[in-house]
Amino acid sequence: MDLNLDAPHSMGTTIIGVTYNGGVVLGADSRTSTGMYVANRASDKITQLTDNVYVCRSGSAADSQVVSDYVRYFLHQHTIQLGQPATVKVSANLIRMLAYNNKNMLQTGLIVGGWDKYEGGKIYGVPLGGTVVEQPFAIGGSGSSYLYGFFDQAWKENMTKEEAEQLVVKAVSLAIARDGASGGVVRTVIINSEGVTRNFYPGDKLQLWHEELEPQNSLLDILNAAGPEPMAI
Amino acid sequence: MFLLPVSFSINADYFFLQFTIPIDNGDSVKNAEADSQRTLYPYVTGTSIVAIKYKDGVLMASDMGGSYGSTLRYKNIERMKAIGKHSLLGASGEISDFQEILRYLDELVLNDNMWDDGNSLGPKEVHNYLTRVMYNRRNKFNPLWNTLVLGGVKNGESYLGMVSMIGVSFEDNHVATGFGNHLARPILRDEWHADLSFEDGVKLLEKCMRVLLYRDRSAINKLQIAKITEEGVTVSQPYSLKTFWEFKAFNNPTAGAEGSW
Numbered sequence: 155m156d157l158n159l160d161a162p163h164s165m166g167t168t169i170i171g172v173t174y175n176g177g178v179v180l181g182a183d184s185r186t187s188t189g190m191y192v193a194n195r196a197s198d199k200i201t202q203l204t205d206n207v208y209v210c211r212s213g214s215a216a217d218s219q220v221v222s223d224y225v226r227y228f229l230h231q232h233t234i235q236l237g238q239p240a241t242v243k244v245s246a247n248l249i250r251m252l253a254y255n256n257k258n259m260l261q262t263g264l265i266v267g268g269w270d271k272y273e274g275g276k277i278y279g280v281p282l283g284g285t286v287v288e289q290p291f292a293i294g295g296s297g298s299s300y301l302y303g304f305f306d307q308a309w310k311e312n313m314t315k316e317e318a319e320q321l322v323v324k325a326v327s328l329a330i331a332r333d334g335a336s337g338g339v340v341r342t343v344i345i346n347s348e349g350v351t352r353n354f355y356p357g358d359k360l361q362l363w364h365e366e367l368e369p370q371n372s373l374l375d376i377l378n379a380a381g382p383e384p385m386a387i
Numbered sequence: 388m389f390l391l392p393v394s395f396s397i398n399a400d401y402f403f404l405q406f407t408i409p410i411d412n413g414d415s416v417k418n419a420e421a422d423s424q425r426t427l428y429p430y431v432t433g434t435s436i437v438a439i440k441y442k443d444g445v446l447m448a449s450d451m452g453g454s455y456g457s458t459l460r461y462k463n464i465e466r467m468k469a470i471g472k473h474s475l476l477g478a479s480g481e482i483s484d485f486q487e488i489l490r491y492l493d494e495l496v497l498n499d500n501m502w503d504d505g506n507s508l509g510p511k512e513v514h515n516y517l518t519r520v521m522y523n524r525r526n527k528f529n530p531l532w533n534t535l536v537l538g539g540v541k542n543g544e545s546y547l548g549m550v551s552m553i554g555v556s557f558e559d560n561h562v563a564t565g566f567g568n569h570l571a572r573p574i575l576r577d578e579w580h581a582d583l584s585f586e587d588g589v590k591l592l593e594k595c596m597r598v599l600l601y602r603d604r605s606a607i608n609k610l611q612i613a614k615i616t617e618e619g620v621t622v623s624q625p626y627s628l629k630t631f632w633e634f635k636a637f638n639n640p641t642a643g644a645e646g647s648w
Contacts, residue, residue: 254483258427279461283430285483287453287461302458 166335168297168326169199169210171267172309173290174318177275177346178267181322182210183297183330184338195338204229205350207245207268208343212295213282218262221252242268246278246286254284263294269345297329297336304328319344319353327360429481429532431455433466434605435567436477436536437595439579440545440560441588444616445538447477448592450599451625452607459607467613469620471496474510474539475613476517479564480552481532488531491520510539510546514556522554534564540617563595566603571595585614597628 170181182199185192199211201222207229211218225248229240246266253260266278279292291309293301304325313321319342326340340355358369370376431453438447453461466485467477470492478485495516499508514537524530530552538547548558561575574595583591592612599606608630613622641647 250483254487257430257483281431281455281460283481283483285431285453285481285486287464287482289461289463299458302460 166297166333167199167212167295168301168329168333168336169212169263169265169294170298170301170322170325171210171265171277171279171289171292172313172318172322173267173275173277174313174315176315177269177344178277179315179318179322180208180210180265180267180343180345181319181326182295182341183326183336184341185336186215187335192337197338198341200341200343202226203245203266204233204240204268206239206270206345207242207266208345208350209245209249210265210267210294211262212264213262214260217260218264221249221260221262221264224252225249239270241270241272242266242276242278243270243273246276246280246288249278249280250284250286253280257282257284265292265294267292267345269347271347275346293325295336297326297333300329300332301325315344315346323355324361327355328363330357330360331363331366429484431461431482432532432605433464433479433482433485434603435563435565435571435599436466436479436534437563437567437571437575437592437599438477438536438538438547438561439575439583439588439592440538440547440581441583441585443585444540444545444614445475445547446585446588446592447475447536447538447613447615448596448610449477449479450596450607450610452605452609453482454605457604459605462607462609463625465611465622467611467622469622470513470537470539471499471508472619473507473541473615474513474537475615475620475622476513477536477538477564477613478533480534484531484533488517488520488533488535492516509541510537510548511541513537513539514546514548514550514558518550518554518556521550521552521556525552525554536562536564538615540615543617566599566606567595570598570602574598593628597630600628600630 166185166187168183172179180200184196186194186197201209201211203209203222203226209222211222225245228248229245233240245268249264249266263282264280266280269275277289277292279287279289279294291305293305308321322342323340330336339357340360342353344351433453434450436447436449438445447467449466451462451464452459453464464482467475468489470476496508517535517537521531532552534552535550547562549562550556561579563571578591589612596610600608608627609625611623611625
């Protein structure tokens with residue numbers, strides 16, 4: 155099996171952004187791979203741009219990092235000049251500007267989410283090519299392929315903060331189950347008028363899906379456990 | 388251009404393209420070109436636009452889909468936008484390039500308004516501007532990956548034209564982009580006539596859009612119809628078309644020959 159350790163770092167990834175009644179919930183997995191090797195099993199793909207705007211990164215790790223670094227820098231200056239927090243729309247447009255004008259070289263799909271006093275919670279998807287699409291929810295990354303059907307069925311408007319976060323955690327967890335390029339922990343960031351909350355859901359605390367088994371310390375525990383004939387087929 | 392922080396060098400071997408070994412990391416195949424900027428392929432695309440002249444002006448139809456390769460990823464993209472008071476622009480192809488064209492046109496309309504001379508850009512002028520933009524980009528091997536349909540009415544005259552990504556530009560009584568050229572135009576050649584009423588025009592467009600829905604893989608069942616008349620531009624709310632599947636022949640087509648389709 156060829157590990158190809160010289161392959162560019164790519165975040166296979168599952169990223170999600172969801173609006174709810176009062177703000178947004180952003181979610182992502184934590185796997186960064188170099189070819190077949192998992193270079194970082196606990197990466198943080200939800201990156202801060204301003205106090206009230208965050209971005210979920212997918213695709214090339216380097217490209218998404220440099221784009222978000224530039225946009226953070228531009229937004230910082232913009233906030234000083236404007237005298238008040240930048241809006242989510244402005245943040246999304248700066249991301250778009252870099253993504254569109256460098257479309258030949260960049261390989262990163264981003265989801266911008268945040269809260270501002272004018273529009274409330276907003277999510278903007280910026281896929282490859284630099285299109286901007288404002289959406290009530292957005293999914294991205296390789297793991298998102300497995301979630302289109304899920305969201306078509308499970309998404310509804312005006313969820314509560316708890317419902318929205320549960321939906322995001324469930325969705326990332328389902329994508330991790332099927333996408334080899336996604337894995338690790340589920341991170342969420344909730345942004346609303348009150349501020350920002352970061353949450354962390356380790357892999358072993360997530361719900362089990364089809365053909366997944368309850369994790370054990372050792373076979374010995376199973377053998378020693380009370381019960382009839384554990385080795386019998 | 389301070390907004391282009393990624394520097395690139397023009398490869399001395401102009402005809403050599405440098406590839407990294409393509410690896411499928413789920414999301415992307417790595418393919419780095421070191422030569423100067425050129426758009427090679429679209430990412431998020433819109434499918435056909437169909438438009439006809441009718442009695443009071445122009446009618447245009449498009450669906451609201453944005454495809455990402457074979458995935459029907461976005462289902463709420465408006466691919467027809469009003470330009471100034473007299474024109475409507477519909478686009479198929481790369482959506483990010485369409486959004487950029489709208490920004491260029493915003494600037495054009497703004498400057499036109501700033502003259503404050505009572506004049507306003509008509510569809511002929513907008514079409515000409517777009518033709519120049521598309522053709523010049525094509526000459527630089529960096530096209531805007533769109534086929535544009537420009538319709539409008541000014542001073543009682545209806546106008547309907549088209550510009551492709553390579554700068555081919557013309558006017559006609561009915562136009563279509565992409566699959567619409569192959570599926571809708573034959574219907575329009577047969578059934579279009581001058582002075583169609585609004586109702587007949589809408590029915591004709593819906594006939595075309597239904598065929599596209601049956602036969603175009605990237606079409607979705609959510610469309611808008613826009614109307615431009617002397618009064619102005621209106622884009623309808625999104626709606627869906629009924630489809631028919633109850634042909635007897637559809638019911639059990641392989642009954643006579645098991646294994647066929």
